[in-house]
Amino acid sequence: PKPKPKPKPEPPARDTELEKLVQQQLAQEQQRIRDQMIREQAERERLALAQAARDRALAEWSSRIRAKIRGNIPSQAVQAVKGNPEAIFVVTLLPTGEVLGNPRMVKSSGNKGYDDAVYRAILRSSPLPKPENPADFRRELELRFRPQD
Numbered sequence: 001p002k003p004k005p006k007p008k009p010e011p012p013a014r015d016t017e018l019e020k021l022v023q024q025q026l027a028q029e030q031q032r033i034r035d036q037m038i039r040e041q042a043e044r045e046r047l048a049l050a051q052a053a054r055d056r057a058l059a060e061w062s063s064r065i066r067a068k069i070r071g072n073i074p075s076q077a078v079q080a081v082k083g084n085p086e087a088i089f090v091v092t093l094l095p096t097g098e099v100l101g102n103p104r105m106v107k108s109s110g111n112k113g114y115d116d117a118v119y120r121a122i123l124r125s126s127p128l129p130k131p132e133n134p135a136d137f138r139r140e141l142e143l144r145f146r147p148q149d
Helices: 016-070 075-079 112-124
Strands: 087-092 104-107 140-145
Touching: 016 112, 016 140, 075 112, 087 112
Parallel strands: none
Antiparallel strands: 087 104, 087 140
């Protein structure tokens, strides 16, 4: 007699319910990760917009301050300068706009007369304009002056 062929082992039965559950959980986890990434991106964009708004407010405030100080620089001091060199001063302010102490020159324009005129104009201009929003106040400001601006 011929031996009976051995039956081929059947593949193990797949637990389709378990697979579906695993697939659901995987899909939920992937969705949670996507949602988290979207929230983080939105937060980064919100922070960038807020920073841009603060930068604009600071630039506007600094511009108002420079305009007031420029009005107190004698025209003779401006006309005596050749070219358009830059003088940079750091000014410490009180919340009321008053200049605290002496302005500190960080960079000279190369023309002592112009530098001195700007220094005196800063002191003469106190109190300086305050920012529109008190939250934008900075105790120290770096102010740049050019004779042709």
